[in-house]
Amino acid sequence: MQPNLFLILFLIALTSLCDTINQLFLKSTIDALKPPAFNIFLVLKFIWGLIRTPKLWIGFIFSVISLCIWLFVLSKSDLNFAFSADSMHYIFIALASGLVLKERIGRLRLIGTAVIIIGIILVSLK
Amino acid sequence: MFKKKVTLKILALLVFSDILETAIHFFFKKSVLSQSGFQVTGLASAVVFIKTAFASPFLWAGVLTVICVFVIWSTILSRIDLSVAVPIASFSYILVPLVSIIFLHEQISALRWLGIIFILFGVILVSLSSKERVS
Numbered sequence: 001m002q003p004n005l006f007l008i009l010f011l012i013a014l015t016s017l018c019d020t021i022n023q024l025f026l027k028s029t030i031d032a033l034k035p036p037a038f039n040i041f042l043v044l045k046f047i048w049g050l051i052r053t054p055k056l057w058i059g060f061i062f063s064v065i066s067l068c069i070w071l072f073v074l075s076k077s078d079l080n081f082a083f084s085a086d087s088m089h090y091i092f093i094a095l096a097s098g099l100v101l102k103e104r105i106g107r108l109r110l111i112g113t114a115v116i117i118i119g120i121i122l123v124s125l126k
Numbered sequence: 127m128f129k130k131k132v133t134l135k136i137l138a139l140l141v142f143s144d145i146l147e148t149a150i151h152f153f154f155k156k157s158v159l160s161q162s163g164f165q166v167t168g169l170a171s172a173v174v175f176i177k178t179a180f181a182s183p184f185l186w187a188g189v190l191t192v193i194c195v196f197v198i199w200s201t202i203l204s205r206i207d208l209s210v211a212v213p214i215a216s217f218s219y220i221l222v223p224l225v226s227i228i229f230l231h232e233q234i235s236a237l238r239w240l241g242i243i244f245i246l247f248g249v250i251l252v253s254l255s256s257k258e259r260v261s
Contacts, residue, residue: 030204043201050200067154071179072166075158080226080234080242083151087219087245090252103207105255112251115244122241 004076005124009085011073016089018066020096025059027101084123090116132214136205140214143198146191148221153188155230216249 033049050056073082094113097103132140157179166172179185202211223242226232234242 026199027203030200033204043197046204047197047200068172068176071154071158071185072172072175074155075161075164075175075179078226078232079151079155079230080223080232080238083222083226084219084238084242084245087216087249090249094252097207108255109252112248112253112255115248115251117248119241119244119246119248122244123238125237125241 008073008077008082009124011069012082012085013088015066015069015073016086016092018062018069019089020092022059022062022066023093024096024100025055025062029053029055029059081123085120087116088120132206132210136202137214139198139202140211141217143195143202144215144217144221146195146198147215147218148225150188150191150195151218151222152225152229153184153191155226157182157185157188210253214253216246219246219249 029050032053033046070082090113094105094109098105161175161178164171164175164178166175199211219242223234223239227234
């Protein structure tokens, strides 16, 4: 068992939040560009387009912060625990999809998210 | 906004990114394995911790894999909704615990497996809810 379970869980929540922010920036950057066909040159051109977008770099900063916190979490806990608990990003992504990206959130997805929360609690119990 | 549904090509890309995703977490865990007793008490010790981690080749293997996954994800996310892509990419919820047992010699209790199954089940429900929208 981890000595500071709640600290570890808090830090994992922090990385999940950073990751969700990163995903939001990524998604809104990609939506603004034309989706490429499955053609290597078009894909490379698409990636070049991504790299030139400032929004993408803001997302990048958040993912670097997330990585540093994540490395600390991994040094203190088992990989299987940290990774399973990291599924709390589903909660953040469901919230972000509904509130920021304005995607529709069905009842089934709400139930699914609740089941994930129960799973995280079980995983944390050891 | 609604986009095209999941095709076989996208599914193949998602499975590939799952395997790479699992590799990322394995590499990152390996990069800090020697620092499990390290105490971070302030900014200075945090910098030492990060510096030591970044000196590990495993960390750079992880970062390289992250870039690969990023390129694959860029393609996937331009085709389907974030809320559809993420649940399908959750196959790694089984892969990571398996890799943890086989390569890192971690132990997983029955209760934790139950939790993992709950998480997976929740993820499947989330996936089904997005399928419901295809009409």
